[in-house]
Amino acid sequence: MSAEQCAVIGVGQTHHKKKRADVSIPGLLREAASRALDDAECTWADIDAVVIGKAPDAFEGIVQPELFLADALGGAGKPMLRVHTAGSVGGSTFIVGAHLIESRIHERVLAISWEKQSEGNAQWGLAGGRSRGIGAGGAFAPWIRAYIEKTGAPEYIGWQVAVKDRLNALKNPYAHLHLPDITIEQVKESAMLWDPLRFLESCPSSDGACAVVLTNEAGGRAASKPAAWVHATAVRSELGVFPGRDPVRPQAGVECAHDVYRQAGISVPRQEIDIAELYVPFSWYEPMWLEGHDIAGPGEGWKMVESGDTEISGSFPVNPSGGVLSSNPIGASGMLRFAEAALQVRGLAGEHQVDGARTALAQAYGGGAQYFAMGVLRSTPA
Amino acid sequence: MPATDIAVVGYAQTRSVRRARESEVQLLVPTVATALERAGLDRREVGFTCAGSCDYLTGGPFAFVSNLEAAGAWPPISESHVEMDGAWALYEAWVRLQHGDIDTALVFGSGKSSPSDPAEVWAQQLDPYYLAPLGVDPVSLAGLQARALIDAGKATERDFAEVVARSRRAAKDNANAQVSGDVDVDPLLQEPYVRAPLRRADLPPISDGAVAVVLARGDRARALSKRPAWIRGLDHRIEVHQPGMRDLTVSSSTTLAARKAGYDGGPLDVVELSATFSPQELILRDALGLGADAVVNPSGGPLAANPVMATGLVRIVEVAQRISEGGARRGLAHATGGQVLQHNLVCLMEGD
Numbered sequence: 001m002s003a004e005q006c007a008v009i010g011v012g013q014t015h016h017k018k019k020r021a022d023v024s025i026p027g028l029l030r031e032a033a034s035r036a037l038d039d040a041e042c043t044w045a046d047i048d049a050v051v052i053g054k055a056p057d058a059f060e061g062i063v064q065p066e067l068f069l070a071d072a073l074g075g076a077g078k079p080m081l082r083v084h085t086a087g088s089v090g091g092s093t094f095i096v097g098a099h100l101i102e103s104r105i106h107e108r109v110l111a112i113s114w115e116k117q118s119e120g121n122a123q124w125g126l127a128g129g130r131s132r133g134i135g136a137g138g139a140f141a142p143w144i145r146a147y148i149e150k151t152g153a154p155e156y157i158g159w160q161v162a163v164k165d166r167l168n169a170l171k172n173p174y175a176h177l178h179l180p181d182i183t184i185e186q187v188k189e190s191a192m193l194w195d196p197l198r199f200l201e202s203c204p205s206s207d208g209a210c211a212v213v214l215t216n217e218a219g220g221r222a223a224s225k226p227a228a229w230v231h232a233t234a235v236r237s238e239l240g241v242f243p244g245r246d247p248v249r250p251q252a253g254v255e256c257a258h259d260v261y262r263q264a265g266i267s268v269p270r271q272e273i274d275i276a277e278l279y280v281p282f283s284w285y286e287p288m289w290l291e292g293h294d295i296a297g298p299g300e301g302w303k304m305v306e307s308g309d310t311e312i313s314g315s316f317p318v319n320p321s322g323g324v325l326s327s328n329p330i331g332a333s334g335m336l337r338f339a340e341a342a343l344q345v346r347g348l349a350g351e352h353q354v355d356g357a358r359t360a361l362a363q364a365y366g367g368g369a370q371y372f373a374m375g376v377l378r379s380t381p382a
Numbered sequence: 383m384p385a386t387d388i389a390v391v392g393y394a395q396t397r398s399v400r401r402a403r404e405s406e407v408q409l410l411v412p413t414v415a416t417a418l419e420r421a422g423l424d425r426r427e428v429g430f431t432c433a434g435s436c437d438y439l440t441g442g443p444f445a446f447v448s449n450l451e452a453a454g455a456w457p458p459i460s461e462s463h464v465e466m467d468g469a470w471a472l473y474e475a476w477v478r479l480q481h482g483d484i485d486t487a488l489v490f491g492s493g494k495s496s497p498s499d500p501a502e503v504w505a506q507q508l509d510p511y512y513l514a515p516l517g518v519d520p521v522s523l524a525g526l527q528a529r530a531l532i533d534a535g536k537a538t539e540r541d542f543a544e545v546v547a548r549s550r551r552a553a554k555d556n557a558n559a560q561v562s563g564d565v566d567v568d569p570l571l572q573e574p575y576v577r578a579p580l581r582r583a584d585l586p587p588i589s590d591g592a593v594a595v596v597l598a599r600g601d602r603a604r605a606l607s608k609r610p611a612w613i614r615g616l617d618h619r620i621e622v623h624q625p626g627m628r629d630l631t632v633s634s635s636t637t638l639a640a641r642k643a644g645y646d647g648g649p650l651d652v653v654e655l656s657a658t659f660s661p662q663e664l665i666l667r668d669a670l671g672l673g674a675d676a677v678v679n680p681s682g683g684p685l686a687a688n689p690v691m692a693t694g695l696v697r698i699v700e701v702a703q704r705i706s707e708g709g710a711r712r713g714l715a716h717a718t719g720g721q722v723l724q725h726n727l728v729c730l731m732e733g734d
Contacts, residue, residue: 002482003481003482003483024511025510055443056437056443056444057436057437057438057443057465058437058438058442058443059443060510061506061510062506062507062510062514063436063438063503063504063506063507064436064465064466064507064719064720065510067507067620067623067719067720067721067724067725068508068509068510068513068623069623070620070621070622070623070724070725071622071623071624071627075620075622076620076621076622077619077620077621077634077635077638078619078620079617079618079619079620080618080620080725081464081466081470081473081474081618082464082465082466082470083462083463083464083465084437084446084463084464084465085462085463086444086447092462096462096474096477099474099477099478099480099481100477102480102481103384103477103478103480103481104383104384104480105384105477105480125443126443234460235460235461235462236458236459236460236461237431237450237455237458237459237460237461238450238455238456238457238458238459239450239451239455239456240447240450242456250458251457251458252458255457255458256458367444367447368447370447370450
């Protein structure tokens with residue numbers, strides 16, 4: 001049996017902010033879901049099943065919050081599945097939703113993910129909630145340092161990514177950070193948080209949600225707006241700590257990428273992919289993933305940044321939405337990569353649209369750079 | 383129509399205990415290894431892995447990450463995790479197997495209730511704006527459900543005690559059970575209330591435990607097992623959260639899930655229900671249209687062992703085991719999530 005084609009016909013997201021005090025958690029999710037339903041030109045009654053994802057429950061202090069969110073998300077009488085795969089969860093949630101379509105179990109699925117960081121203490125949560133206390137930046141900084149040592153990348157590469165993503169975010173009305181005056185100098189002068197990561201090279205803490213409406217081939221073809229077609233999805237996980245592990249270029253990330261390239265028939269990713277939305281919570285992860293997913297050769301990722309290839313107008317635009325560096329509602333951040341990739345190939349990305357985007361790569365990662373969720377979306381069905 | 387040639391071909395579970403000395407991952411490692419061994423499958427051959435657990439039980443975010451070690455995630459594996467009972471991890475794996483490009487999957491569920499106070503943890507599962515601030519705890523909600531059942535004239539306290547006595551008696555044959563023995567109904571009814579009309583014996587024990595299942599499809603299932611337990615139907619449905627908006631004496635989502643899973647009301651040789659409070663068995667029997675002669679919870683059910691996040695998947699294993707060992711041909715397993723039966727899953731299984 002070959003799988004059914006999955007199409008994205010609706011995309012919705014909230015205005016991400018440090019504190020969305022104007023809405024409750026259900027209100028935040030409704031905002032994203034309603035926008036996705038409107039975009040898909042369908043109603044709550046058209047949805048067969050809901051897949052919901054978020055990062056650890058301890059971030060807001062509610063155990064399995066989807067249980068109470070069932071009411072606000074029209075879940076009653078439907079199957080509702082809660083995914084949790086650390087930072088990659090938004091991507092995994094999208095993929096689980098796609099599986100429900102590809103397996104022909106459902107015809108229309110709402111996949112939604114969220115985080116309302118202002119209602120809890122995510123830094124405490126990211127540090128494991130007990131006494132390890134180093135947070136995400138503290139965990140990643142040594143690996144970033146290792147990348148710099150290994151490739152000889154100049155330190156301004158990180159600053160350059162930080163500026164590029166924030167300038168891109170100015171073209172995205174939903175982005176949390178809008179820093180019109182940001183400069184390399186400013187990033188360079190900002191406080192050192194976790195050497196070599198400075199304050200402006202780090203993602204913000206955001207409240208936000210993202211939702212997509214997924215359907216089958218018939219639904220995708222019948223939609224009045226263009227659909228984004230899911231050509232490949234893959235997940236990979238590996239242990240976080242063991243002797244001989246390469247955390248700078250984790251094998252799970254390499255294999256996950258090769259799996260989606262194979263499914264989508266891509267042999268030269270740098271040429272055949274028009275735009276990539278990669279999970280870059282700290283500036284240096286842009287060149288690290290360009291190499292970690294074999295888009296650039298060893299030591300070549302930072303050169304793509306340096307030459308401007310990853311800018312919106314470059315040959316390989318990365319995070320035209322502003323990326324995680326501009327909005328980080330953790331649980332939703334992975335799904336935002338898939339949603340933004342979908343908007344690009346649908347030609348609906350507005351001001352941050354990449355001209356002629358037909359093939360987009362979406363990627364999310366989590367844990368100690370050990371969970372990966374990736375997808376390839378195109379403007380036409382397979 | 384989903385594929386009906388996906389089967390349980392291997393399984394293992396720990397004994398449920400009040401306080402395991404091992405960590406959650408230590409409980410899982412031998413359990414997963416045994417399930418794979420019984421299926422005759424090397425871990426490197428597994429096409430997809432999915433786990434179910436709850437961070438909050440351990441008291442630390444990302445608690446599930448260490449459970450990856452039980453799957454032996456090196457080289458990297460295709461893997462996912464649900465913050466739900468392992469029965470829903472099985473659902474996700476079953477969906478993944480529908481694609482046809484892989485033919486085996488590993489599923490596990492685990493939970494240790496001993497490090498925390500379940501009454502505190504599960505109270506935080508309630509609506510944080512309108513319910514949790516009231517201080518209502520899960521046992522009180524179950525008490526309200528039991529009271530509603532009595533007020534509706536659908537059951538008596540004696541009926542609850544009979545469920546308890548039968549469950550504990552059945553658990554005598556279950557080496558994994560935590561609570562078992564011969565108890566009479568009349569003395570049970572003399573016990574004090576914990577939350578009227580519920581007595582201690584109407585509540586599940588607090589357990590630590592883990593369970594693992596190997597799934598395979600088609601010819602691979604036949605090659606791995608002499609008698610695969612075929613999943614003929616699998617569905618789950620949720621209801622509204624606010625208890626005041628539901629009729630707590632019925633389980634409409636269980637009825638709906640059973641219908642969507644293709645259960646036609648025909649005879650079942652074995653039924654395993656996630657009735658964590660004794661009155662819920664009566665509600666679920668009614669929701670599934672089971673007759674008085676139905677064999678329900680021959681393992682003793684959750685009243686005998688309740689390793690939360692594994693309890694539902696254990697029900698699937700108990701039914702699959704009876705099919706694989708030849709004692710049953712057709713069975714139904716049920717899992718639940720949330721309070722007072724908010725979310726329900728039905729798995730219909732058959733032997734050849």
